[in-house]
Amino acid sequence: MQSPLHPLEEHYLSLTRRRFFGMAARTMGAGLGTLALSSLLAKRASAEASAVAIGPHFAPKAKRVIYLHMEGAPSQIDLWDHKPGLRQRFDQDLPDSIRQGQRLTTMTSGQTRFPVAPSIFKFSRYANNQDGIWISELMPHTASVANELCFVHSMRTDAINHEPGITFFQTGNQQPGRPSFGAWTSYGLGSANANLPTFVVLITQGFGNMQALSARFWGSGFLPSEHQGCKLRSGGDPVLYLKDPDGVTRSDRRRMLDLVGELNEREAERVLDREIDARIAQHEMAYRMQMSVPDLVDFSREDDETLEMYGPEVKKPGTFAANCLLARRLAERGVRFIQLYMRGWDAHNNLPGEIRQQAGAVDRAQAALIKDLRRRGLLDETLVLWAGEFGRTVYSQGTLTNENYGRDHHPRCFTLWLAGGGIAPGTTYGKTDDYSYNIVENPVEVHDLHATLLKLLGFDHEKLVYRYQGRDFRLTDVFGRVVPELLA
């Protein structure tokens, strides 16, 4: 039965589940009492987690996802989508036949000219499993793992600004309120390590313009709250208030949680609010994270060669390098959805300077992550996605010179790459026109990407649904098609 429970069934199940626990606790008698309750509560959460998970519809290729989100939208023209012909079109006007009346943001709609800005970065061709892939000099380390990567040059999105663009990429809808991809994954697959959240978010500050990152990008929407992303902080304590204060022992904490849990249980029984269950589950998770998180973030036992591979920044918490290493450690520990946000790609002006710094911060570390997952036997079961929320324009925003230019938002085509987890390695899919402005071959919509990734996680995207306000909702809304060419 792949459809969700009817609300009445859910209610009925919740009642019986509660009665069952109530009964078990009572019949175990006073001798067992609180002693058993703590372990019962702790174990119950995991038993419930496995019972609640939908489970894959068919054998998954990937057990987890590492999603490297490049917030601000990196320029496909300067990194991946090689257009050597543009070098002879410097400062020419973008032809109307290419622009085709495309809507512009208010940041450039007032410009009198749309001069073509060719990339000033040199590209090289790297061997992959097809006829090679051209990659910019800004990404030399990533190029060195080109044979593991699948590039999609023909991504397209509906949104033209960051907020709706990121929301669309994360939730399948431009308006806020839907569950994020990570929350759907958590809901669908459940936990593989009861001591850590199923969905973890890590953030790195960038060098260029930074747009606001709202917590709802990793929210659970109408899914139960325990599926929302848990953000680990980059400095100091990874999770605030996780440490017990001085004078509070772990057994004190346990007794406190047991009592609060009991009170919450009573309240849940009385008002039948599903969110109280989520609260109890989160208390238990926090208790377990008191033990699991310090070990997770302790890099002291990583060998020098590994640290060196990620680059010198790896020792500085919160950098992209440190977060890539942390992502590998989370993957090793069975976390289902690990999302890294790298901020600062929004290069409206001074693109060359900003992109040098941005690419410098991610290139070595993301290549190291691929290599590290590979040599540990984890890449085949871990799906890695690198993407911004849209692309950037071929025409310059602001003054165009031989050394400097800016680029505005461009939703009509951009490049992302995938690796591992059942993805066809060393391949390229889709093509753009000579100006990297329109897609000329094999367009891929955001919903198509979601449908494809869900398939690799073992789900039919049309059947992974959640009933809310009388409607069955999906990550792919009423759209999406799996792109078979991306699959190994």
Add this chain to the structure above:
Amino acid sequence: VKHASPPSIGLARFSCLAFVLLAACRAGTGANETGSHAPLGSASSGSGEAKESGAIAPPMSAAAASELVHVEHVARGSKLVWVDFTAVAASTDDALVARVLEPMRGDVAELVLARTSISDASLAFAASLPNLRRLDVRGTKITAAGVSALASNAHIEELVLVQTSLSDAAVDPLLAMSALKRAYLWKSGLSESALARLRRERPALHVDAGDAPAAASTEVEPPIKLTSEAPIPGDPGPPVNTVCPVTGKPVDAKYKLVHEGRVIGFCCPNCPGEFSAHPEKYALKKP
């Protein structure tokens, strides 16, 4: 398609759920009773029930439930499972592995014992699991002697031995594993010559020792020269006139149209329309 009738599915789900929870409770009350793991939570009953009711409960053994060991079907409707000790790696020893896996030994297709405190004994135990396809013992204290227990194994296809302290004596048992397709051996203690021998004698075996070569650069773009030489698509070429036929102002080459085979330039975006409406009025003298 959407929903079965509420009572039937509700009951089926409940019985399925109860099965798991009962296992959890039993384990909680009798964690020290060795030998209490028999028919309760046996894999066959679990997966059978799961099939009928829509497949949510994995075949947890009581021990698996009590120890937060992850058990998951490899696919819906399959009785085979992936068992992962990651959550309790630090406290996982040979005794726990045996206690958890014994009741479901026939169902284990993938076993992850990475970073646990197991010894060679668990390798021998894993070798006895009849349907095991993938074994991950990354970062454990296993030895080459333990690997020799796998020598006669004819069904393990993928083996992860990275970050272990094996010796070259592990090569012979690896060569003898007839079903083995992929072996991960980075930092496994095997020498260069041992790895070379493995690759030589089993060319079909994918050996990953963390030494995969970087993708080669096959072509480098010539030095970048920015020009505007390329013809603009759809551009008819330079205009024949320098003065706008409508206003008499200088021509801006952006605004032009082709009239009777000649490219005519204008001063602004308004003039081409005016020209097209009354070409006889503004027609330039033919050259």
